[in-house]
Amino acid sequence: MRRLYLMRHGETLYLGRGSPDGVDLTPEGLRQITVAAELFDAVRLDLVVASPMRRAMDTAGVIAARQRLTVEPVADLREISPEGLDGMEVAEIFSQVLRFFSSPEVTWDTPFVGGETFRQLVVRVMGFVEALLGRAGWTNALAVAHGGANMALLAGVLGLGEGEIPKLEQDLGCINAIDFGESDRALVRLINHSPHDPLKSTLREPSFARLRNLLEARGRELAGMRWRTGEGNPELY
Numbered sequence: 070m071r072r073l074y075l076m077r078h079g080e081t082l083y084l085g086r087g088s089p090d091g092v093d094l095t096p097e098g099l100r101q102i103t104v105a106a107e108l109f110d111a112v113r114l115d116l117v118v119a120s121p122m123r124r125a126m127d128t129a130g131v132i133a134a135r136q137r138l139t140v141e142p143v144a145d146l147r148e149i150s151p152e153g154l155d156g157m158e159v160a161e162i163f164s165q166v167l168r169f170f171s172s173p174e175v176t177w178d179t180p181f182v183g184g185e186t187f188r189q190l191v192v193r194v195m196g197f198v199e200a201l202l203g204r205a206g207w208t209n210a211l212a213v214a215h216g217g218a219n220m221a222l223l224a225g226v227l228g229l230g231e232g233e234i235p236k237l238e239q240d241l242g243c244i245n246a247i248d249f250g251e252s253d254r255a256l257v258r259l260i261n262h263s264p265h266d267p268l269k270s271t272l273r274e275p276s277f278a279r280l281r282n283l284l285e286a287r288g289r290e291l292a293g294m295r296w297r298t299g300e301g302n303p304e305l306y
Contacts (some may be wrong), residue, residue, distance in 0.1 A: 072258075073154035073201065074112075074211045075245040076105070079217055081124040094127050103243030104265040106132040108244075114138060115207035120146035120214045127280055128242075129213040143198035149190045151182030159294045170217075177231045187221060187234070194218055195225040202253045216276060219245065226255045237261070 079098030089239035094102065114136050119129035121142035129140040131181070154162060165182045169175055178190040184192075194214075201210065217237045224234055226247055238261050239245075266272060 071202075071207065071249045072209050073198075073247045073249070074109075074114075074129065074209070075219055075247065076211065076249060077241060077243050078120075078122075078124040078128040078213055079240045079242045094124060098124075099131070099265075100215075101265045101266040102128050102131045105242060105244060108264045109211070110135065112209055113258075114209050114211050116204075116210040117141065118143045118146065118201075118212050119211065120144075120148065120218065122147055122215070124197060125213045125215065129211065134213060137235045143197060143212070145193050145200075146212060146214040146218055146232075149181045149187065149217045150185045152180075152184035156260070156295055171191065187217070190217065191225050194222040198222065198225070200290055202286050223257070223260065227255060238276060240269075240276055 078094075079102040080095045081098055082093060082095055109132050114132075115138075117129050117133040117138050118141045119125040121144060125146070126140055126142060133140050136263050151162070151166075162182060169179065177191075178186050180186055197212075200214075219239045220234050220237050223229070223237060223245065229237075240261055240263050242265060243261045243263050244259065245257070245261065248256040249259055250256065263269060263272065
């Protein structure tokens with residue numbers, strides 16, 4: 070039996086104030102991941118992979134360092150991808166991100182800010198799972214990704230259909246556990262566990278509501294700024 074631990078990155082500033090060196094974890098994000106890393110001390114990890122986006126690599130790095138492992142970036146774990154951003158106002162991009170994650174009119178075939186659809190995201194992350202299961206030499210693996218990517222992976226493993234994804238939550242810093250047994254059949258053992266708040270006593274609103282507040286604030290900060298490809302733009306979500 071092999072086990073994949075799937076995490077969402079810790080809280081980040083999305084290039085907000087106090088994050089001058091790119092996308093970084095907030096003090097709260099570091100606390101979330103430190104608590105999770107302590108929990109992983111009881112598990113011998115053989116492999117740590119992450120989305121190449123900074124907040125995911127930073128999250129994975131905290132846990133990997135305690136087990137003297139390096140983090141392997143995996144492009145298929147990145148968050149759902151937009152397209153055609155060059156020249157757009159950053160505030161408008163943030164607005165479109167919010168609409169995508171919160172509007173009831175969005176379907177699995179709605180492009181994310183002109184780019185990837187959720188259906189395409191499911192195919193991509195399930196490709197990661199297939200590739201992982203094809204690798205030898207591991208029993209316990211950790212993958213750190215993002216809210217949308219994690220929900221797509223869980224949807225693929227659980228066989229969920231359109232309209233069922235909003236019933237899942239992926240809080241910042243959460244852990245999921247998926248076992249793969251005979252014929253690589255999946256068994257989901259754990260979903261959205263928050264080591265820093267096991268009973269979710271401080272988590273009462275959906276994560277997209279918190280994202281909305283953050284992106285609205287970032288949109289105000291960046292009013293008038295336009296996206297320029299390759300010029301250190303903020304990661305969006």
